[in-house]
Amino acid sequence: MSEQRDLLYSEEEEALRAAVRDLLTDHCAPADVITRTESDAPHDLALWKSLAESMGLAGLLVPETHGGQGATHREAAVVLEELGRAVAPVPYLTSAVVATEALLACGDEELLGRLASGRTIGVLAVGLHRAPGADFPAVRLEGGALHGELTGIADAAAADVLLVPADDGGLYAVSADAATVTPQTSLDLTRPLATVALDGAACRRIGAAEPAVRQALRSAAGLLASEQLGVADWALTETVRYLKERRQFNRQVGGFQALKHRLAQLWLEVVNLRAAARAAADALASGRDTDVSVAVAQAYAAPVAVHAAEEALQLHAGIGMTWEHPIHLYLKRAKADSLAYGTAGAHRTALAALVDLQAP
Structure with missing residues (x-):
């Protein structure tokens, strides 16, 4: 007989929801979000700092030994519910979930600690439309540097570090400063897409890309x-x-x-x-x-x-x-x-x- 699963929100999850909702109510008014989508800076990095650094939410999925909160996907889900209610223009899903999970799979403690602190925003350079298990494009590794172009990368404009799959099967960390990030026309301006071009970008292998x-x-x-x-x-x-x-x-x-x-x-x-x-x-x-x-x-x-x-x-x-x-x-x-x-x-x-x- 399978173990029964309790899907109700715990007291801790409800308290987390209340804290996040209060912050978003005070600092993520709809009029402000609309104004940001019409500007050249759609990401609200001040709000991200409050969520990631002040509240420690960027490290929910990161073990405490690596500087995170050691929480679970249930807590992260509560945060994402509230961010969805506010259509908050912050890179939480892309950095605190997607890039963090990739680093957890690779076991890169140094980058995990940086993302958990919220001071570094990481983005996995795989198109937003890619489904789990689907093939994904990779750039060319040549002479220890990366060459190529990837499209449809969500929140790339806000990234400090890009996690880039290469044709040798590896996943590489690249400083966002070493890439050319060009905005694409996006339907959802609160989560903008961009093209990432690499022309001899210095990189560091952090693990196998596919898993x-x-x-x-x-x-x-x-x-x-x-x-x-x-x-x-x-x-x-x-x-x-x-x-x-x-x-x-x-x-x-x-x-x-x-x-x-x-x-x-x-x-x-x-x-x-x-x-x-x-x-x-x-x-x-x-x-x-x-x-x-x-x-x-x-x-x-x-x-x-x-x-x-x-x-x-x-x-x-x-x-x-x-x-x-x-x-x-x-x-x-x-x-x-x-x-x-x-x-x-x-x-x-x-x-x-x-x-x-x-x-x-």
Whole structure:
């Protein structure tokens, strides 16, 4: 008989949520995020410093012996929920999860300590759209230096160090100053993409690329579901609040039966998403049924987050269409996340193979 899994939030996780939400409420107002997306500096590095250095959240997945907090993916998932609720423009997923997991797989203690402190931002130079287990491009290693170009790298503009896969099968650490980082047109401006070009960049081998990238992308896909949960939960909560306040024909808009049905359906989807996201985070933390739990979460999360943001946009009516209202940030994040670390279809295909469910 399999061990029962407790997916409820612990007191410590709820306390962590409250602390992160308070910080984001004070320092990540929607108007400020919109202003940043229209500037040349979309990343909020002051907020990152508060999260990473002051609160120690950059090192949640790093063992205490390497300068981290020694927490689990469950705690990281709670942080990502709140970051999703605020569409916070910080490189938490890319540095504190993806790059950190790659370094944990390689066992590079020196870089782990730097990322755990929050003073160094690391980015794995693999396209944001790559699914766990999928092939990924590598640059050329020649004469002890790296040559080549990689595209679709999330948060590369904020990176201090890049983790770059090479054609010899190794993963190499490269100073971001040694690379040419060119912004790409991105749908989600709160998590901008860039092209990374290397022309004889000095590098240091930190381990084998394939297992490190696989581990990093699997954790990224699993914890991305928690960010998508945050996006969907914000959309539902704000839409309910707005419809209670908005009046038309001398009655609350939220009192119309058709809208109640739409909100009830969305509530059910968000509740199910919470269960799937929590299961993925718990599986990553415990090592039980990890691949299946991650595939289930991502197969379900993307459509729900997109649907929630679309419903929020429609049910806010005219005001939701304005650039000043933050709904467009959530819709863009939901749409971009639906392609990140594998589409829902890719994860359904992976899930079918994992449970030996063949197509008719």
